[in-house]
Amino acid sequence: MLPIIFILPLLQLVILSNAATFEVKNIKFGYIDNDRSATSRALIEKFGASTYFNVLQAYPTQIRAGAAMLRGEVDVVMEIPQQFARDLQTEQHHTLGVTINAIDGAAAGVENVYISQIVQSYNQSIIIDLSQISDAQIQPVMIETIPLFWYNETLNYKTFMVPGILVLLVTMITLFLSGMNIVREKEIGTLEQINVTPIKKSQFIIGKLFPFWAIGMALLSIGLIIAKLIFNIPMLGSLLLLYLYTSIYILVVLGIGLFISNFTDTQQQAMFIAWFFMVIFILMSGLFTPIESMPKWAQLMTEFNPIKYYVEVMRMVMLKGSGFLDILPQLIKTLVYAILMNGLAVWSYKKTT
Amino acid sequence: MSHDEVIKVEGLTKMFGDFAAVNAISFEVKKGEIFGFLGANGAGKTTAMKMLIGISHPSSGRATVAGFDVYTQAEDIKKNIGYMSQKFALYDDLTVKENINFFGGIYGLTRKRIKEKSEALIQELGLENVANQLVGALPLGWKQKLSFSVSLFHDPKIVFLDEPTGGVDPITRRQFWEMIYKAAHQGTTIFVTTHYMDEAEYCDRVSIMVNGKIEALDTPKKLKEQFQAESMNDVFLKLARG
Ligand SMILES: Nc1ncnc2c1ncn2[C@@H]1O[C@H](COP(=O)(O)OP(=O)(O)O)[C@@H](O)[C@H]1O
Ligand SMILES: [Mg+2]
Numbered sequence: 001m002l003p004i005i006f007i008l009p010l011l012q013l014v015i016l017s018n019a020a021t022f023e024v025k026n027i028k029f030g031y032i033d034n035d036r037s038a039t040s041r042a043l044i045e046k047f048g049a050s051t052y053f054n055v056l057q058a059y060p061t062q063i064r065a066g067a068a069m070l071r072g073e074v075d076v077v078m079e080i081p082q083q084f085a086r087d088l089q090t091e092q093h094h095t096l097g098v099t100i101n102a103i104d105g106a107a108a109g110v111e112n113v114y115i116s117q118i119v120q121s122y123n124q125s126i127i128i129d130l131s132q133i134s135d136a137q138i139q140p141v142m143i144e145t146i147p148l149f150w151y152n153e154t155l156n157y158k159t160f161m162v163p164g165i166l167v168l169l170v171t172m173i174t175l176f177l178s179g180m181n182i183v184r185e186k187e188i189g190t191l192e193q194i195n196v197t198p199i200k201k202s203q204f205i206i207g208k209l210f211p212f213w214a215i216g217m218a219l220l221s222i223g224l225i226i227a228k229l230i231f232n233i234p235m236l237g238s239l240l241l242l243y244l245y246t247s248i249y250i251l252v253v254l255g256i257g258l259f260i261s262n263f264t265d266t267q268q269q270a271m272f273i274a275w276f277f278m279v280i281f282i283l284m285s286g287l288f289t290p291i292e293s294m295p296k297w298a299q300l301m302t303e304f305n306p307i308k309y310y311v312e313v314m315r316m317v318m319l320k321g322s323g324f325l326d327i328l329p330q331l332i333k334t335l336v337y338a339i340l341m342n343g344l345a346v347w348s349y350k351k352t353t
Numbered sequence: 354m355s356h357d358e359v360i361k362v363e364g365l366t367k368m369f370g371d372f373a374a375v376n377a378i379s380f381e382v383k384k385g386e387i388f389g390f391l392g393a394n395g396a397g398k399t400t401a402m403k404m405l406i407g408i409s410h411p412s413s414g415r416a417t418v419a420g421f422d423v424y425t426q427a428e429d430i431k432k433n434i435g436y437m438s439q440k441f442a443l444y445d446d447l448t449v450k451e452n453i454n455f456f457g458g459i460y461g462l463t464r465k466r467i468k469e470k471s472e473a474l475i476q477e478l479g480l481e482n483v484a485n486q487l488v489g490a491l492p493l494g495w496k497q498k499l500s501f502s503v504s505l506f507h508d509p510k511i512v513f514l515d516e517p518t519g520g521v522d523p524i525t526r527r528q529f530w531e532m533i534y535k536a537a538h539q540g541t542t543i544f545v546t547t548h549y550m551d552e553a554e555y556c557d558r559v560s561i562m563v564n565g566k567i568e569a570l571d572t573p574k575k576l577k578e579q580f581q582a583e584s585m586n587d588v589f590l591k592l593a594r595g
Pocket of ligand 1: 369374392393394395396397398399400401
């Protein structure tokens with residue numbers, strides 16, 4: 001127990017302070033260049049040079065860009081209108097439409113600031129260029145961006161946080177209940193009485209899973225009702241799909257809980273270990289820090305974070321109205337995870353010591 | 354070798370690190386017998402019993418219970434035995450009836466059979482008034498009797514009782530032994546541990562365990578002759594003095 005008390009928190013310190021920052025990085029930037037002038041290319045290059053933006057992707061039309069955003073392939077799309085360069089010369093003022101994926105509202109706000117900064121610095125550089133070209137009276141050039149936040153138009157904090165918080169509720173309760181459960185029976189001695197019966201290991205684990213699974217589904221239902229009634233969170237996608245995903249997801253969490261329970265001797269140990277994973281899972285779920293902003297090794301770690309998938313699915317289905325095929329990758333990974341964790345739970349439950 | 358022996362143990366040993374909690378014990382138990390497994394606290398009784406009921410791997414030695422090997426057929430043993438732990442191990446947060454239904458169900462008894470048997474059982478134990486109360490609220494003596502009855506509920510061939518009378522009053526102890534006799538009379542083999550030496554008198558044969566080893570094994574009568582003792586308590590004291 002003593003090593004656990006020191007090692008686990010130190011691990012958390014190292015992992016989380018690197019991974020869970022509030023910086024937004026690696027923003028996937030796309031553009032629609034209808035002008036194809038030197039000026040428009042120079043502006044786009046400005047974004048390419050920024051350390052915050054990467055994956056410069058050109059889209060032919062707004063429709064194609066929108067579809068890519070729905071699939072999560074792009075975070076920001078800037079549209080440069082025809083005659084951009086010419087209008088800029090004649091009018092010295094221009095507006096640019098920027099579409100930002102605001103499913104994570106906090107990140108969207110930060111992205112909007114970055115974009116404005118880059119455009120500002122671009123404005124500065126044009127002024128300098130113009131002053132070199134001619135001695136004519138220098139007119140200030142102004143490009144302004146007009147952001148359009150998709151999936152969460154008003155950047156309502158609650159719209160993107162409530163689905164995430166709902167994920168945490170469902171996860172925490174089911175993890176702690178299942179994590180405490182078998183170890184509690186070890187402590188009070190009833191597990192020994194079970195172990196002398198001819199019960200099959202899989203029967204035992206399924207018997208343990210089912211009540212907690214039902215509790216998790218009930219929590220989701222209550223949470224969704226509150227999300228609708230009190231916070232008026234939109235529900236664009238299919239409820240059925242959300243329930244389908246959740247029903248598999250809870251099995252993952254319960255499998256992890258029962259696995260922890262099998263490996264510990266006291267509820268205190270189990271609680272400690274469950275908390276360790278919970279904190280890492282939450283802070284690396286993309287709920288607070290966008291996954292793309294994390295260092296590569298941390299991004300790799302999040303592949304094993306079930307909460308990440310649930311947050312994604314919950315936001316996608318509720319806010320974007322994503323369908324079955326959109327969440328299929330998450331669904332498959334979660335299913336594999338569920339089979340794996342419950343297999344481990346059955347395996348690690350030993351009737352004979 | 355006769356087929357009457359339902360438990361056969363040879364050189365059974367359990368090590369915890371360097372410490373031999375059970376040190377090469379050998380004995381046999383016959384069908385229908387009440388076998389007293391005696392020893393002071395810490396002698397190794399519980400440890401030995403856990404190996405026989407298939408929840409603890411032996412370090413070495415051999416043992417079969419109801420004809421099944423403890424190493425390879427633990428789950429078959431479990432179908433044929435009942436076990437009452439020295440620590441009360443029914444669910445405190447379930448009622449008397451729920452506990453009976455639950456354990457009856459695990460052993461694969463039908464609903465109908467469970468219903469019939471549990472009604473008879475509750476009546477026999479005089480628990481009609483508390484049948485729907487949580488077990489946690491019952492007095493210890495009642496809990497012990499219920500726990501014993503649950504261990505017999507699926508009609509096992511052998512029942513293992515670990516200090517079944519620990520901490521209960523003399524009257525309840527007396528009643529408890531009557532229940533044990535009744536089960537034995539119906540053909541169940543009883544393997545019972547105790548550190549109350551007076552209870553040894555009620556057993557057909559007893560073994561006395563000291564520091565992990567079996568130091569004496571015979572009927573109470575013969576042991577008293579052998580050690581020229583008045584009571585089993587004297588036998589034990591003489592053994593303990595060495
Ligand atoms: N899991 C264990 N690890 C280490 N030592 C143990 C363990 N279980 C029992 N022991 C030790 O083995 C000895 C026998 O214990 P036990 O079988 O419970 O005795 P009894 O039931 O006769 O009172 C004791 O000294 C006890 O401390
Ligand atoms: Mg004991």
